[in-house]
Amino acid sequence: MALIEVKNLEKIYGDGDVTTPALRDISFNIESGEFIAVMGPSGSGKSTLLHILGFLDRQTSGVYRFGGKTIDDYSKDEIAHVRNKKMGFVFQAFNLLPRATVLENVKLPLVYSGIKQAEWDAMATDVIKSVGLLKRIKHEPSQLSGGERQKVAIARALVNNPNVIFLDEPTGNLDSKSGRTVMEIIQELSEEEKRTIILITHEESTAEYAKRTIHLFDGRVVSDEKVKYQRAARDFVK
Amino acid sequence: MNFRYTFKTSFTSLIANKSRSALTILGIVIGITAIMVIVSVGNGAESLILGEISGMGAQSIVIRPGKQPKGPSDMAGTLYSDSLKPRDVAALKKKSNVPYLVNVAPAVIVPGSVSYGGETYIPMIFGWTANMMSEMLNLYPAEGINFGENAIRDKASVAVIGSKVKKELFGGSSALGKKIKIKNKKFRVIGVYPPRGQVAFFNVDEVVIVPYTTAMTYLLGISHYNEIIVRAKNPEVVARTVNDIEATIRETHGITDPADDDFFVVTQKGMVNQIKNIMGVLTAFLSAVVAISLVVGGIGVMNIMLVSVTERTREIGLRKAIGATDGDILRQFLVESVILTALGGIIGIALGTVFSLLTSFILTHYLDLNWSFSFPFLAVVLGIAVSAFVGLIFGIYPARQAAKKNPIEALRYE
Known part of the structure; x- marks a missing residue:
């Protein structure tokens, strides 16, 4: 059974006479441990797709199963719990709490996890170390560079050790050098930790870091193929 | 989401907006200060008056001419009435009567x-x-x-x-x-x-x-x-003696219906009850005024909490995206408004205590009254409870607005 199953997925905004289809008849499967880039120009429906995959939004028709279950199998609070425990989110705009330190930002998902507060600091420190920001742990976001902020966001997405990490244009607000260091971490997560990664981007060059790309155009899947020559953000990638 | 963390988060966000938080709770501070002063000064006045009354002694009974005064204008009737005469005293002196x-x-x-x-x-x-x-x-x-x-x-x-x-x-x-x-x-x-x-x-x-x-x-x-x-x-026979006195004077004056009495009897206990009634009514009235001010203060808190919710739309969206339930968000904002108003209550109690002490100092030293300051513990407990309650009530609407936010739209909010 695939980790993510999408079948004939449709999303239509608006109701009555004025309707805008955002996604049309989308079908694909994603296995655990895959590294997928969802590509497409703006307005192609990739953010809408990500929201549905992340249980943040609901499709109009079709089926989406995450770990064999649909959004309707859960109550509202259970969905929040699934997002908390099994999914990690990284956004283009980082979305860090401005007046909280790196440590506090990374701890945030633990607050809603049911894990004992005594363990929060150690868990958060671990992931902060893994993204290489240990010396910045007491800093606030305003004291960090863009690349560093996105690494904090990645650490936050990892702290609950989720199966899947959704990244929505993670390098969109970064210069190319910072973007590369962020992609380095993401590739590491895929190669070394075998995490499932779903990366949304409109840049061909960023999509090439993935192993498989799904191209969207006007809400339809126009191609779904393996990346022939995967780019390596660092030399170790085979 | 555990309570200690919620408390800390809320407190941090209130500290981050110090002057706004301070202005927000001003209404609550004033309301609770007023409660404290009213109760404290009220208690002081009551004990002062009761002290005076106790000076006449529990065994003393005063008979006055005229009708029991119902208001200040009746007092004159008491002074100019000539219904109490030597024959009344003679009758009262008879052992068989009283x-x-x-x-x-x-x-x-x-x-x-x-x-x-x-x-x-x-x-x-x-x-x-x-x-x-x-x-x-x-x-x-x-x-x-x-x-x-x-x-x-x-x-x-x-x-x-x-x-x-x-x-x-x-x-x-x-x-x-x-x-x-x-x-x-x-x-x-x-x-x-x-x-x-x-x-x-x-x-x-x-x-x-x-x-x-x-x-x-x-x-x-x-x-x-x-x-x-x-x-x-x-003191134990005062009530009985009052009855005897009333019966005796009615007989002397030929009165059959107590409604026609041309005299009235005052005892320490009766006066104490009367004063307590007056103070009770007064306190209730002033409390009603203060309650209105607390409601106004609560609306102020609600207003600012709504602003805060709008300002922090992205934060709310993020928290929901990473696993906060609607209940978590609701609690966070509710705790924030309760902390805000409870803080107002505590400041109000401190200020109220200072003002009450000042009042008692002035009354003692400049008006030479035998005034005693009493710290109104009841008002303190009531003040904190009421202010926290105001935060709870007026925090519900903003907190619900926060909890209802759609995470996708909230994350997109600029």
Whole structure:
């Protein structure tokens, strides 16, 4: 059974006479441990797709199963719990709490996890170390560079050790050098930790870091193929 | 989401907006301060008045002419009514009528001044019996003696004076045996009371007591009394004695229906109840005013919390995206508004205590009242509870607005 199953997925905004289809008849499967880039120009429906995959939004028709279950199998609070425990989110705009330190930002998902507060600091420190920001742990976001902020966001997405990490244009607000260091971490997560990664981007060059790309155009899947020559953000990638 | 963390988060966000938080809770601070001052000053006033009343003694019963005053305008009726006469006193003295009566003394009030040599002073002049005064207030002349039954029977021109009257008229020299003038009639001073101050609504130091018979005949030219004071055997028989007195005077006056009474009876207990009623009504009224101010303060809190929710839309979106339930968000904002208002309550209590202390200081030192400051624990508990409750009630709407936000739109919010 695939980790993510999408079948004939449709999303239509608006109701009555004025309707805008955002996604049309989308079908694909994603296995655990895959590294997928969802590509497409703006307005192609990739953010809408990500929201549905992340249980943040609901499709109009079709089926989406995450770990064999649909959004309707859960109550509202259970969905929040699934997002908390099994999914990690990284956004283009980082979305860090401005007046909280790196440590506090990374701890945030633990607050809603049911894990004992005594363990929060150690868990958060671990992931902060893994993204290489240990010396910045007491800093606030305003004291960090863009690349560093996105690494904090990645650490936050990892702290609950989720199966899947959704990244929505993670390098969109970064210069190319910072973007590369962020992609380095993401590739590491895929190669070394075998995490499932779903990366949304409109840049061909960023999509090439993935192993498989799904191209969207006007809400339809126009191609779904393996990346022939995967780019390596660092030399170790085979 | 655990409570300690919620508390810390909320507190941090309130600290981050110090001046706004301070302005937000101003209404609550003022409301709770007002509660504190009202309750504290109210308690002080009540104990002051009750202290005065207790000065008359639990065994004392005062009979006044006229109808029981229902308001200030009725007081005049009491002063000018002439329904209490010597025959009433004679009837009360009969053992069969009022068995537990141990002493009875009529009293009249003499308006006017008293002079000696070139000095004039306006004291409170009572035509009374000196013994009753001493018995009621446990106050005996420091120099000289009280006048007795003979002086009353003979309408003697003698007086016992308070310490301040003595000081004003005679200064350092002795007053005993000297003749003071009241309404051109000379009275020989035979006793001087020691200083005592304010007791039972009059200042003992400023009194001049002359035999009531003398006062009625030579000073006032009347044949009725302003008051009759009765001492019961002990506090336990006061209620019974009041009944006996009422029955006796009704009989003397030929009254069958108590509604037609041309006299009324005052006891310490009755006065205490009356004062407590008045203070209760007053406190309730003021509390209602304060409650309105708390509601206004609560609306202010709600307003600012709504602004805060809008400002932090992205934060809310993020928290929901990473696993916060609607309940988590609701609790976070609710705790924030409760902390805000409870803080207002605590500040209000501190300010209220300061103002109450200041009030009691001023009343004690500048108005020379025997005022005692009491820290109103009940008002403190009530103040914190009420302010937290206001935060809870007025925090619900903003917190629900926060909890209802759609995470996708919230994350997109600029």
